[in-house]
């Protein structure tokens with residue numbers, strides 16, 4: 275049996291199906307991230323797994339025990355599973371160390387280690403109204419972790435954080451996954467937050483899992499344009515337009531649309547490619563340049579680490595067989 279088995283979970287809200295027959299398994303220590311557009315059912319799914327929303331059909335088994343819904347128990351929530359909501363609250367007028375002493379099942383030494391890991395040791399004496407949003411988020415996380423859960427469910431932990439706090443929390447979540455005896459599932463509507471963290475991505479749309487795979491697979495071999503767009507910019511050339519690229523390594527005119535991420539198109543010299551275009555603009559984004567290249571009526575985006583071209587230049591485009599995908 276798997277650590278977590280989700281079988282045919284379904285849920286209607288106000289007569290509308292918001293989670294439809296979802297099944298998957300999670301192994302111990304596997305890092306699973308759920309991504310999808312807003313309203314696709316991610317939170318409802320995670321709350322059902324944690325025992326906070328009653329499923330209409332299907333079941334979840336955690337360590338071979340069925341997770342009971344809120345209608346079946348006095349206090350919702352499954353022993354061993356911790357759920358950090360998007361809308362957590364810290365009680366007012368308490369010191370952080372008091373908040374963290376409730377339900378603490380850890381030894382003094384492990385508690386100190388955990389606070390270091392969550393980067394909150396320096397905040398313990400503060401009152402809960404003397405904290406930034408990012409600090410509150412890390413304390414809310416620590417409050418769950420002192421209860422020694424075996425499965426941690428994080429619902430949009432990075433929302434509303436600036437880049438610096440987001441980076442800090444990412445580091446904390448990474449360290450938790452690596453150093454504590456805890457399996458972690460995480461939701462984000464911005465998959466770029468989780469590509470580097472997850473072992474497996476589940477992509478949801480309209481209550482269903484539309485693609486499941488490693489971040490690399492889902493990023494470079496999306497099943498449809500929705501998944502492609504969720505993970506970042508892309509070029510999708512209709513079968514007619516894709517013919518212009520036929521003849522390049524790995525590209526064939528097979529009647530499908532040609533899918534290429536901007537970094538999968540390379541600017542090469544004239545003798546390396548018959549595919550020609552004109553530079554429309556070059557934009558600098560810090561760690562990369564994005565060059566828009568027009569080819570007759572089409573524009574393709576090319577992403578490079580460096581740029582030696584400018585508006586109006588004629589350029590030649592190529593790709594690598596491993597980077598070619600069709601939709």
Ligand SMILES: Nc1ncnc2c1ncn2[C@@H]1O[C@H](COP(=O)(O)OP(=O)(O)OP(=O)(O)O)[C@@H](O)[C@H]1O
Nearest residue numbers: 287288292310311312313314315316317318319463
């Ligand atoms: N308690 C509820 N009552 C009625 N409708 C609900 C309830 N909870 C969720 N919904 C609806 O179910 C759908 C899925 O919501 P859910 O919060 O699971 O999506 P999500 O993918 O997590 O979205 P977001 O990224 O915006 O948090 C939405 O259309 C939402 O309005």
